[in-house]
Amino acid sequence: MLPGADGLPGPQQLAGLHQVEQVMGMPVSLVIADDLPYRALTALADGVFGWLRLVDELFSTYRADSEISRLDRGAIRLRDCTPEVRAVIDRCAHFWGVTDGYFDVYATGRLDPSGYVKGWAVQVASDALKATGAPNHCINAGGDVRVSGHPVPGRPWRIGIRHPWHPAKVCWVLTGTDIAVATSGTYERGPHVIDPHRGRPATYLRSVTVVGADLGAADAYATAAVAMGAAGPSWLASLDGYESAVVGEDRQAFRSAGLPVQ
Amino acid sequence: LRPGTFTGTVAPTDYGPVQVRIVVTGGRMADVTAVQLPTDEARSRQISGRAAPILRQEALNAQNANIDTVSGASYTSQGYRASLQAALDAARR
Numbered sequence: 463m464l465p466g467a468d469g470l471p472g473p474q475q476l477a478g479l480h481q482v483e484q485v486m487g488m489p490v491s492l493v494i495a496d497d498l499p500y501r502a503l504t505a506l507a508d509g510v511f512g513w514l515r516l517v518d519e520l521f522s523t524y525r526a527d528s529e530i531s532r533l534d535r536g537a538i539r540l541r542d543c544t545p546e547v548r549a550v551i552d553r554c555a556h557f558w559g560v561t562d563g564y565f566d567v568y569a570t571g572r573l574d575p576s577g578y579v580k581g582w583a584v585q586v587a588s589d590a591l592k593a594t595g596a597p598n599h600c601i602n603a604g605g606d607v608r609v610s611g612h613p614v615p616g617r618p619w620r621i622g623i624r625h626p627w628h629p630a631k632v633c634w635v636l637t638g639t640d641i642a643v644a645t646s647g648t649y650e651r652g653p654h655v656i657d658p659h660r661g662r663p664a665t666y667l668r669s670v671t672v673v674g675a676d677l678g679a680a681d682a683y684a685t686a687a688v689a690m691g692a693a694g695p696s697w698l699a700s701l702d703g704y705e706s707a708v709v710g711e712d713r714q715a716f717r718s719a720g721l722p723v724q
Numbered sequence: 725l726r727p728g729t730f731t732g733t734v735a736p737t738d739y740g741p742v743q744v745r746i747v748v749t750g751g752r753m754a755d756v757t758a759v760q761l762p763t764d765e766a767r768s769r770q771i772s773g774r775a776a777p778i779l780r781q782e783a784l785n786a787q788n789a790n791i792d793t794v795s796g797a798s799y800t801s802q803g804y805r806a807s808l809q810a811a812l813d814a815a816r817r
Contacts, residue, residue, distance in 0.1 A: 480813070480816040480817070482813050484801070488798060488799070488800075488801070488804070489801065489804045489809075489810070489813075491793070491809065491812075491813050493792070493793075493816070580798075600792060600793050602793045602794070602795075602809060604798040604799060604804075605794070605795055605796040605797055605798050605799065605809070606795065606798070607793055607794075607795045609792075609793070613792050619792050619793070620789070620790065620791045620792050620793075621791065621792065621793055621794070621795055622787075622789055622791035622793070622794045622795070622808070623794075623795050623796070624794050624795065624796030624797070624807075624808065625784075625785075625786050625787075626797075627786075628786050629803075629806055629807055629808065630788075630808050630811075631786040631787060631788060631808075632786075632787050632788075632789055632791060632794065632808070633784055633785050633786065633787065634785070635787070635789045635791055636795075643795040644795070645795045645796050645797055646797060646798075647796070647797035648797070649797055650796070650797040650798060650799045650800070650803050651797070651798070651799070651800065651803075669796075669797065671795060695778075695779045696776070696777075696778060696779075698779065699776075699777040699778050699779050700776075700777055706779065708779060709784060713784055714781065714784075715781065715782045715783065715784040716779035716780060716781050716782065717779055717780060717782055718777075718779050718780075719780060724789075
């Protein structure tokens with residue numbers, strides 16, 4: 463896409479912007495549906511992707527020089543970290559407490575807050591877009607979704623939950639104008655969520671989706687429920703303000719009564 | 725205050741009976757913990773007269789639906805290329 467001259471629309475005549483970039487090791491898809499000048503839209507998109515790249519620099523467990531890697535090997539202390547890293551570690555400790563230890567950044571034996579960071583980072587980006595004049599948008603970071611406002615005036619965003627056995631099908635369709643949807647599961651990368659109490663990968667639940675106001679919390683809850691296995695569904699049912707949809711390895715499907723299904 | 729650990733009487737609450745325990749050292753209250761009795765959640769909900777919330781069972785559908793985006797377990801770059809989200813992204817270009 464080429465930018466238009468001084469705020470005039472570029473070659474794309476539809477209102478809004480759509481951009482996909484590889485950040486944090488995954489494709490991130492951004493849709494801004496606000497009818498803004500093209501240059502304003504590209505500046506907003508640059509802000510979102512710039513933020514996500516910064517998050518990757520701070521939190522990546524694949525980069526030896528990230529603050530998280532240095533913190534893990536004791537090269538720096540928590541109090542010397544950036545406020546973002548300190549805030550994330552603090553929130554992760556909170557989620558460790560409310561999930562009976564099933565959300566555990568040390569589940570693999572090394573410090574890895576990825577189960578919260580992705581959702582948190584996207585939530586921060588979404589809040590920033592809302593605060594800077596783009597309240598209508600959708601951010602999808604590797605399957606974790608945050609939507610705000612409307613894709614076109616008058617209709618809510620429609621979010622499919624991927625069918626855990628059919629890559630091209632969905633098993634539920636959610637609608638919302640201000641919701642976060644996080645899914646954790648085993649069908650893409652195998653059993654990679656470690657049950658920290660047993661020290662082995664959790665395999666009982668194939669797909670767990672959590673829906674609520676905050677994508678960081680939804681992400682942490684979904685990861686924790688996968689780690690819990692058979693106990694996950696009843697724990698999810700007890701959550702206040704967060705709805706859920708679960709599919710077991712035995713193909714049984716469950717959802718909470720308040721799930722915003724179409 | 726006398727040094728030691730003191731446990732209060734059991735008080736009924738919406739979540740079941742709760743007991744408060746305080747620890748006194750050096751004449752001051754050093755720690756307070758609320759102990760919920762019994763710890764078994766199902767029993768405490770039974771006491772409070774509420775049904776434990778459960779998720780409802782449904783048939784697992786496989787749909788082709790008109791959607792804007794897809795939530796799913798995080799994929800590798802290779803997984804993305806084969807995904808419904810990649811097709812939606814391509815359709816928007």
